Amino acid sequence: MSNPVLDARLEAVKHLIRAGVHADIGSDHARLPVRLIRDGHAARCVVVELNPGPLEQARRSVARTRLQNHIEVREGNGFAPLQPGEVDSASVCGMGAHTIMGILKRAADRLPPALVLQPNDSALLLRLWAREAGFHVRAERLVAGYWTYAVLRLERVGGPDPAYVGLPTAAALRYGPHLLRAGGELLRRQVEADVARLTPVAAPGRDSWTELHTARTALDWLTGEAVQAAVL
Incomplete structure (x- = not known):
């Protein structure tokens, strides 16, 4: 049977996953787990879905692709249907960062040592959570789509994250x-858009003022001005 087609963001997610057993939380149609198995990125997947409609769609997709021996569909909320240590990694995609962070915080000892996350808005909250929870940012992708999507691979490692040094x-x-180290036109356009959006509304004492300073700092780095100043 033909492979399900993934959009650009889920293709980016797929390429950051390598696992023996992987869980996809909020999988919807289970397209990602099917491709993970067929493309050799995982040996087994657990699909977790809370809502009845997507749950049934996921079950039909797995049955249609005849991968029942490799993909198990479970009903439940977040990581609750999983046992501690059951999976090597997990993905949570297509939700807001607040929602994803809530799912991660409720996971407790069910949280696996590797996570691939794709928020539909800013990934700032997830990077802050990772620092507090003992996860390092191992890889990132930026993908153009309806929004500009960030995809993060986090791994549980002790000590400060060297990615920020x-x-x-x-x-x-x-x-x-x-992403900041790699640069690239897509990130630069995103930062420039933030500077243009924040400049008319930023004022001392407001959150927008801090956000504008952060965006300008990022733009300086991307254009090389920050690096040149450090060398001088």
């Missing part, structure tokens, strides 16, 4: 340490 911290948290 040598970078302006606020800018790296807001835009991503690996």
Whole structure:
């Protein structure tokens, strides 16, 4: 049977997953787990869905692709249907960062050592959570779509995250340490759009003032001005 087609953001998610057993939380049609199995990115997947409609769609997709021996569909909320240590990694995609962070915080000891996250808005909250929860940002992708999507791979590692060393911290948290180092036209357009959006409304004492300073710092880094100043 033909492979389900993934959009650009889920293709980016797929490429950041390598696992023996992987859980996809809020999988909807289970397209991602099907491709993970067929493309050799995971040996087994657990699909978790809370809502009846997507749950049934996921079950039909797995049955249609005849992957019942490799993909198990479970009904439940977040990581609750999983046992501690059952999976090597998990993905949570297509939700707001607040929602994803809530799911992660409720997971407790069910949280696996590797996570791939794709929020529909700013990933800042997730990077802040990662620092507090003992996860390092191992890889990042930026994908154009209806929005500009950030995709993060986090791994549980002790000590400070080396990804942030040598970078302006606020800018790296807001835009991503690996993305900031790599640069690229897509990130630069995003930062320039933030500067243009914030400049007319920013004023001392407001959150927008801090956000504008962070965006300008990121833009300086991307254009090389911050690096040149450090060398001088």
